[in-house]
Amino acid sequence: MRFxxxxxxxxxxxxxxxxxxxxxxxxxxxxxVLEALLKIKGKDETLVFRSSCREGVCGSDGMxxxxxxxxxxxxxxxxxxxxxxxRPLVNMTVIRDLxxxxxxxxxxxxxxxxxxxxxxxAPQKERIQTPKERAKLDGFYECILCACCxxxxxxxxxxxxxxxxxxxxxxxxxxxxxxxxxATKKRLANLEDPFSxxxxxxxxxxxxxxxxxxxxxxxxxxxxRLMTKEGS
Amino acid sequence: xxKKPFSNFDLLTIRYPLTAVISILHRxxxxxxxxxxxxxxxxxxxxxxxxxxxxxxxxxxxKPGIKFIVWLSLAAFGYxxxxxxxxxxxxxxxxxxxxxxxxxxxxxxxxxxIWAILIGIWLW
Numbered sequence: 001m002r003f004x005x006x007x008x009x010x011x012x013x014x015x016x017x018x019x020x021x022x023x024x025x026x027x028x029x030x031x032x033v034l035e036a037l038l039k040i041k042g043k044d045e046t047l048v049f050r051s052s053c054r055e056g057v058c059g060s061d062g063m064x065x066x067x068x069x070x071x072x073x074x075x076x077x078x079x080x081x082x083x084x085x086x087r088p089l090v091n092m093t094v095i096r097d098l099x100x101x102x103x104x105x106x107x108x109x110x111x112x113x114x115x116x117x118x119x120x121x122a123p124q125k126e127r128i129q130t131p132k133e134r135a136k137l138d139g140f141y142e143c144i145l146c147a148c149c150x151x152x153x154x155x156x157x158x159x160x161x162x163x164x165x166x167x168x169x170x171x172x173x174x175x176x177x178x179x180x181x182x183a184t185k186k187r188l189a190n191l192e193d194p195f196s197x198x199x200x201x202x203x204x205x206x207x208x209x210x211x212x213x214x215x216x217x218x219x220x221x222x223x224x225r226l227m228t229k230e231g232s
Numbered sequence: 233x234x235k236k237p238f239s240n241f242d243l244l245t246i247r248y249p250l251t252a253v254i255s256i257l258h259r260x261x262x263x264x265x266x267x268x269x270x271x272x273x274x275x276x277x278x279x280x281x282x283x284x285x286x287x288x289x290x291x292x293x294x295k296p297g298i299k300f301i302v303w304l305s306l307a308a309f310g311y312x313x314x315x316x317x318x319x320x321x322x323x324x325x326x327x328x329x330x331x332x333x334x335x336x337x338x339x340x341x342x343x344x345x346i347w348a349i350l351i352g353i354w355l356w
Contacts, residue, residue, distance in 0.1 A: 006240060008238055010238075015238065016238050016240075064240065064245070064246070066247065067245060067246050067247025068246075068247050085245070087240045087245060088239075088240040089240070090239075090240055090241060090246060091239050091240070091241045092239055092240070093237045093238070093239050094237070094238045094239055094240060100239075100240075101237075152246075154252070154255075157241070201255060202251075202255075202319060202322055202333075203251060203252050203255040204249065204251040204252070204330065204333050205249060205251070205252050207330045207333075208249040208251065208252075208330065215328075215329065215330060217328065217330075217333070218328050218329065221322070221323075221325070221328050224323075225325070
């Protein structure tokens with residue numbers, strides 16, 4: 001099977017190029033793309049990509065495979081139409097080959113203050129939540145920050161700095177929805193400008209590509225509704 | 233030497249989900265209809281001005297090329313209307329899940345195609 005992989009080493013190459021590799025893959029193989037990449041790296045050790053847990057938990061191996069952003073470790077080779085084209089995450093600065101710079105992505109994450117804020121006195125043991133309150137976080141806390149969504153979002157392409165992006169907004173809602181968090185007003189005020197949230201045009205690319213099947217688009221809609229409710 | 237940073241940004245290598253296609257067409261149709269506003273205003277002014285003006289515009293609209301543009305703009309307007317309506321429905325909280333968004337995207341396309349055909353039948 002043919003793999004066409006994006007290659008760029010800033011120390012050697014003047015610009016990026018695509019390189020083909022052929023790999024023998026037995027029919028009915030349940031091989032994931034990550035394993036194929038590791039096999040290719042066995043043949044060409046200059047190939048660079050990130051990976052760690054190899055089971056869709058760490059979020060290291062997000063890349064653009066056959067036109068869609070996905071995790072290499074969760075994408076079966078058999079589910080793809082050859083030739084398999086592997087490129088780095090869309091619109092992120094390439095460090096080398098498939099490894100991209102996450103600085104801006106994490107800045108956006110930091111911007112929404114992804115930690116619990118509560119200005120009431122801490123109880124002796126812990127802040128209690130009812131199962132119902134806890135259930136409100138389902139679908140919003142499982143994000144692994146792989147950047148598949150934000151890198152696939154046209155609104156993020158055009159306004160990478162002003163628009164928070166789907167991943168950051170999913171996290172923003174995760175804390176807005178938390179019954180233990182008391183900073184709701186402040187959090188919403190931070191997002192009120194025309195860009196941070198409102199650049200989302202419900203294109204839904206984020207939700208289509210999320211490897212954890214989460215819906216940043218729904219999180220954005222919930223944030224907008226909260227803003228209306230709070231009258232901000 | 234510091235090199236210019238590269239990023240993988242080639243719109244031709246990206247696969248576009250149906251919901252994205254709907255969104256792109258929404259913008260294109262909006263732009264198209266918007267750019268034609270002067271033409272329609274001119275037409276309105278001319279037909280209401282005098283009998284000769286009316287006859288002139290009427291004769292012009294009978295030309296196949298112009299007729300096609302009118303059809304295209306009405307089809308684009310229909311599409312833009314339905315796609316906009318879809319967003320309004322989403323804003324009141326209906327159809328925000330991926331499955332529903334896909335369904336309403338397909339319906340938007342379907343309604344617009346039927347609308348374009350009906351407009352075509354009416355015009356020709």
